Amino acid sequence: MKVYKAILFCCILNFLCSHLRAQIITIDDTKNAAELVSILTNNSSCLEILNQSVSGNKLTAGKNSYGTFTNNSSNFPFQSGIILSTGNSSDAIGPFIRNEGLETAAWPGDTDLNQILNINSINATVLEFDFIPTTNGISFNYFFASNEYQDDYPCFYSDGFAFLIKEKASTNPYQNLAVIPQTTTTVSSFNIHPKINFKAGCQAKNESYFGQFNNTNNNNSPINFAGQTKVFNAKTNVTPGKTYHIKLVIADDKSYYYDSAIFIEAASFNSAIDLGTDRLLATNSAICFGENYIIDTKLSPSYNYKWYKDGILQSAENNPSYIVTAPGTYKVEVTLSPSSCSATNQIKIEYTPEIILNNSTLTHCNFDGDGKDVFNLTEADDIIKNNNSALSDVTYFENLTDAKTNSNPIPNPTYYTNQSLTQTLIAKVTNSFNCANYAELTLNISNTIPLTPITIITAVETKNFEGNKNSATIKYSGTGNYEFSIDGNLYQNSPVFLNIPAGNYIAYARDKNSCENAVPYPFFILDYPRFFTPNGDGFNDTWTIKNLNQLPPAIITIFDRYGKLLKQFNSQNLNWEGTFNGVTLPSDDYWFNIISDNKEIIRGNFSLKR
Secondary structure (H helix, E strand, C coil): CHHHHHHHHHHHHHHHHHHHHHCCEEEECCCCHHHHHHHHHCCCCCEEEEEEEEECCCCCCCCCCEEEEEECCCCCCCCEEEEEECCCHHHHECCCCCCCCCCCCCCECCHHHHHHHCCCEEEEEEEEEEEEECCCEEEEEEEEEECCCCCCHHHCCCCEEEEEEEECCCCCCCEECCECCCCCCECCCCCCECCECCCCCECCECHHHEEEECCCCCCCCCECCCEEECCEEEEEECCCCCCEEEEEEEEEECCCCCCEEEEEECCCCEEECCCCCCECCCCCCCECCCCCEEEECCCCCCCEEEEEECCEECCCCCCCEEEECCCEEEEEEEECCCCCCEEEEEEEECECCCCCCCCEEEEECCCCCCCCCEECHHHHHHHHCCCCCCCCCCEEECCHHHHHHCCCCCCCCCCEECCCCEEEEEEEEECCCCCEEEEEEEEEECCCCCCCCCCCEEEEEEECCCHHHCEEEEEECCCCCEEEECCCCCCECCCEEECCCCEEEEEEEEECCCCCECCCEEEEECCCCCEECCCCCCCCCCECCCCHHHCCCEEEEEECCCCCEEEEEECCCCCECCEECCEECCCEEEEEEEEECCCCEEEEEEEECC
């Protein structure tokens, strides 16, 4: 029997020791409102605290749903702080043991929380107080833990909590600070969880803000909650000297089962300095290369300021604002008078890569003496962009003011007439961060006196009867820097012109350096009509090939779909009315051959429509 008792005692002792080792946090639920707020603010001289109050569970004798915690291990986010719970705060001591929580519905909820979250709350714990800040911001650190991080519960519901703030006695609604950063989404187990595979389960929501599960087998969790979020920083701007009311509240929604709690870090509630958000490349908010950025504390110039760049004191900087000209981490320490409290904050500033552009020049000759010519500004695009395809298209403006305000861009940069003999335009280019840089494009007219033409065009080779694939190639002699045109207005570097409609044209060539131009060379692009309508209305009544009579003689034959010869012409009198031996032919497809004097044969077909 003695042996049995000894063994039983050892087992109990081992269990108790194991349980004590697992109690990574300790909780004191005897603190009053003033003591809780004092721990939260660390009695900061940057805040004046007034009218503290706390309420929660009044039904369990000797137990409160609020208290302070102390951490005995590095596995917990905070060393100490306060806890507000929907159950007894002392029940939050780990490790996790699955339970349904404090089973009572008689403990009331909170009307402000109901309105903010649109829930029907019960079992509310509330800590509230007034404060007067001396800086332009306040912030504190917290995380949310819940026994509703079990099974598939996060897919359907969550307990609710909020950090409500507004100016004292204001009729404006509360602002809730317990939201996911850069959103209005409240922090909860329903809004923050990984993918849930239990039963039907659900997809992850805002998983990057989920901390961990504590309900695994053989767990040694520091708290008695199934899961928890990562640490959040609640913050907002305030006006120094004004009185604000803040209300920290948590409650069950509808059902009292499965408790939750918020853990708030000690000494983290304090006046803060709002320097704005970090300006980072990763968030597409970096400062454009070459621009200045002003970090402004928006505080009184009578305070004492110390500015640091990458940890190095900038001794010459002692103003409420700092002009940033280079990337780095900038920190400010402010000593406020007459309270002599101090506050600090920092911001990281990154810059986008430099957009490297080149100035460029387009020079044209003036052949008619008016000092103007048509420029294709896009010919300078690649030079201006430094052949960087990652940059935007170039937009051209007539002056820098328009370019910087993005006003009055040149609407058709491929057809721009210069306004003076030498004119400077502004080219604007942006990068993927929507940062802009500018370059100059100078337009030059190299002479104002028409010059005597020189003959360099030797021939124009054409491809005809190919619809939208008709083309012309200007043949020339000489070794100058030539440009070419087939309308006398728009010039291009290539002598090949594609997709030319049928018609009469004149080929032009000119030397861009010596301002000499060639004798114009007329040529034709031939094509046949794909249909005709011989209905006697005077329009399109005959089938013919325009300008064919300008070329060497040719024989044209027309056939029906069965190969029957219907008509034969020479190129001088081609004009078919759609008849055979005086008989009107029906609507149908017909075929033709053109046999030139060098025996080249061109074939095609067309339609007769009546």
